[in-house]
Amino acid sequence: MGDRAQQELLLARAYLAAVAEPPAPALAGFVAAQGACRAAAIVRRGNAPPAVMSEVDARREHVSGEALLAAAEEVGARLVVPEDPEWPGEVLDALSGARSVGLSGLAEPIALWVRGRAGLGGLLEQAVAVVGARAASGYGEHVAAEFGHGLAAADFTVVSGAAYGIDGAAHRGALGAPRPTVAFLACGVDVDYPAGHSRLLRAIAETGAVVSEYPPGAAPRKHRFLARNRLIAASGRATVVVEAGPRSGAANTAHTADALGRPVLAVPGPVTAQNSVGCHAMVRSGMAVLVTSTEEVLEVINPLGARPSAEVPRPMRRTDGLHPDARRLHDSLSGMDGASADELARDCGLPLGRVRALLPELELSGLAIRSEGGWSVKRS
Amino acid sequence: MGDRAQQELLLARAYLAAVAEPPAPALAGFVAAQGACRAAAIVRRGNAPPAVMSEVDARREHVSGEALLAAAEEVGARLVVPEDPEWPGEVLDALSGARSVGLSGLAEPIALWVRGRAGLGGLLEQAVAVVGARAASGYGEHVAAEFGHGLAAADFTVVSGAAYGIDGAAHRGALGAPRPTVAFLACGVDVDYPAGHSRLLRAIAETGAVVSEYPPGAAPRKHRFLARNRLIAASGRATVVVEAGPRSGAANTAHTADALGRPVLAVPGPVTAQNSVGCHAMVRSGMAVLVTSTEEVLEVINPLGARPSAEVPRPMRRTDGLHPDARRLHDSLSGMDGASADELARDCGLPLGRVRALLPELELSGLAIRSEGGWSVKRS
Structure with missing residues (x-):
């Protein structure tokens, strides 16, 4: 576009943008259909369709694209x-x-x-x-x-x-x-x-x-x-x-x-x-x-770049990842001090055989400790 | 149910409730199927199905319904x-x-x-x-x-x-x-x-x-x-x-x-x-x-008794309920002081005829006032 054509376009758009109070759907549609320069000329002459005229009537003789562009430059x-x-x-x-x-x-x-x-x-x-x-x-x-x-x-x-x-x-x-x-x-x-x-x-x-x-x-x-x-x-x-x-x-x-x-x-x-x-x-x-x-x-x-929806971060505990039975046994250990496998089985309600198998596991994981008085929980 | 049957039932349920660590799905299903008194007797004898036995094994000889009911009464x-x-x-x-x-x-x-x-x-x-x-x-x-x-x-x-x-x-x-x-x-x-x-x-x-x-x-x-x-x-x-x-x-x-x-x-x-x-x-x-x-x-x-979902209560304004054009004109009036219908039309972009029709309406609603200098907004 030549400098002159560009200047004409700016003048037309400056005029059109101010001649109706936005949003101005009729004028916007008219400009889209006619092009800015032609639409501005028609509006200025008062020849636009009624819907457009009612949007521009109050200002069409009072707006100057030149003055607005000059004010903007200032x-x-x-x-x-x-x-x-x-x-x-x-x-x-x-x-x-x-x-x-x-x-x-x-x-x-x-x-x-x-x-x-x-x-x-x-x-x-x-x-x-x-x-x-x-x-x-x-x-x-x-x-x-x-x-x-x-x-x-x-x-x-x-x-x-x-x-x-x-x-x-x-x-x-x-x-x-x-x-x-x-x-x-x-x-x-x-x-x-x-x-x-x-x-x-x-x-x-x-x-x-x-x-x-x-x-x-x-x-x-x-x-x-x-x-x-x-x-x-x-x-x-x-x-x-x-x-x-x-x-x-x-x-x-x-x-x-x-x-x-x-x-x-x-x-x-x-x-x-x-x-x-x-x-x-x-x-x-x-x-x-x-x-x-x-x-x-x-x-x-940005779903493409997104990491998988973040789970709520949970603080880790030492018993995370244990089998539920082991956790239940660990609960009982925490509530007792120096207990036999038998007492632990009764307390947590797990079969004695299961308790006997789980206790060494807990010991290996550093969660239980065996002493003369019996089994206890090992604090970290 | 007789007093004696009721007492037997309480003893059986007291025993069953304590003999397994809740939730005890196998035992619960067994009790539902056999009835409490029968289930308690079978569990006590050690004759229950394996899934039940593994839930009750640790405690079945150590729980006493009588003792629990006595403790509760205390x-x-x-x-x-x-x-x-x-x-x-x-x-x-x-x-x-x-x-x-x-x-x-x-x-x-x-x-x-x-x-x-x-x-x-x-x-x-x-x-x-x-x-x-x-x-x-x-x-x-x-x-x-x-x-x-x-x-x-x-x-x-x-x-x-x-x-x-x-x-x-x-x-x-x-x-x-x-x-x-x-x-x-x-x-x-x-x-x-x-x-x-x-x-x-x-x-x-x-x-x-x-x-x-x-x-x-x-x-x-x-x-x-x-x-x-x-x-x-x-x-x-x-x-x-x-x-x-x-x-x-x-x-x-x-x-x-x-x-x-x-x-x-x-x-x-x-x-x-x-x-x-x-x-x-x-x-x-x-x-x-x-x-x-x-x-x-x-x-x-309580959806039946509920009032219709409460809209967020909005504080009322004097211009609520006005036609959008009237509100737009009122906006212009608020921004100017003593303006002619012509000036107002240019400011708000509404056709002059519309402005002339709306101004008396605003005046009647107590929202605009006419004086020698022109139209102004009327504050409440």
Whole structure:
């Protein structure tokens, strides 16, 4: 594509991305069918089909692609479009698929504003979403940071929403590992929201990316968080929920991931606090798989590379591996001190012959000792 | 049955219960086939089939039914046998069923020693097992006490093992409600084990029952805890596990309940501690259902009386129930102060006509207010 054609395309996509409030299923379908430049021209002229017009009517004469691109340049952001090699098509195609089967709330983005130099496609090639409540507990933030770090160390990009609480902890955990992390915002990529995370957002953009559907300067709005959540859900091979109260945006992300066919994983917590109510409900309903560690997340998203599902590690005992009869005899030995084979047989209820055969075995294994007073257990 | 026949039966069962170390599948099957008095006579003579003989050989000349019954009377215990009306056949029949299909570790008890006046059958008519780790956390003990109390208040007998930690907390919680509680021991019902629970055991026996397969004076042995666990698992309509570490007897009880076809329910906890590792593993493997409250336990064991599965209660907001467009407009109003319908349409992306129609609706609902400067959100 020539420089000029490329510039025209960017102008068209910048215009189209801002002219309707995402998700804009009619416009997204129209752009997919017509191509961006043609769709932009038709929308600008007011000639689009009614469903598209109702999405674009309020803004079509008030948006300027030129002004948006200039504003982006000023704040060090760029527009990434589906025609770019770095467009994360593999993950976002799930959204156009969802739109085309009528899940209109999940329409694909028309373009994405990006702050950060790393290529978006590469970043999202293998990614995991880690989300959760803003009003997180110390426990939740600790676990989110552990998961964020563990996933990044296992070479998965941690995707989240840069909010206070779980999101921030997950990003921070990931920043401690070499693999970069990606934040999707519900406002412009130049808007420091939440304000207390401006330093965090800068750190994320330095090696990873801060991404948004909304143009530079756009303010966060409640429904934008829901719209933004679909991008997080689509970006992760799985969505891990760490703490979600009874009314949590994280539950919305989880439902979207589920609707997109991506596994939902939930971390449990104390039942005495409200913070994990949402996680427990997701496990109980069967929507989410309970996970307690990064390894268990990796088992789900990376089944080929996974080790066999880890048995709960059990501390070994010296009597492990003994025949049940031998263990029963050893139990009796432990409860008596200096006993004859006869007394032991009565105590444990095994036939005398069996006891006589087992005692030397236990002695050889270093578990029993014979003395003048009779048989006793040998302590390690 | 005459007094004399009844006495003979008690003597035979007292002898048979002690002559083999439980679970004694061959002897249990032999007694079921021959009847207790006949079986006792044959065993005493040494004429039983080889499988039975190997279970009884060590003790058959050393056990006296008379002595055991006398010892029981001395400590205020009685022997309950399958021929008694108070025998909890409905729940224990699951064990004879398991034995007859070859699950020999689950053989039924031949008789039960009971301390406490309440009839055992009535106590176990509707019961729930609550079990867990001895080395419980404060969190685990708190939850066990809550569940114990909640289940007893809902008129379910709490069955447990009287151990330190979860068991004790569950019994204590139940003792605070009118419904009695039942403890199964791995030693004689007169043996205060653990020593620190002698007062608790007395309190349990006062209104409920302390029960054991082992005769008065019998000492606890490791394998007896496992054998005892099958009685707990069989007694409960469901088994609730509150905290189980990587190597917990509670996991054994849970597996037994599962093998008997009784639901297993597990309470989650922090993933940062070892105490809930076993509970989480049971949920992950699909063996256990995650539960966070007594109500959720009742839903499982009492599906007929259950209210429909409780949705997570969500705090209400004033904008709940609004059309999504109205909510989107309200979002914009919240972000602006004194805006025209035109400005609002551009901000939220809705067609101007729609905005003009929605604003009066929001005003009527008390969510928007019109002033000289334009439209604003109305705070409650």
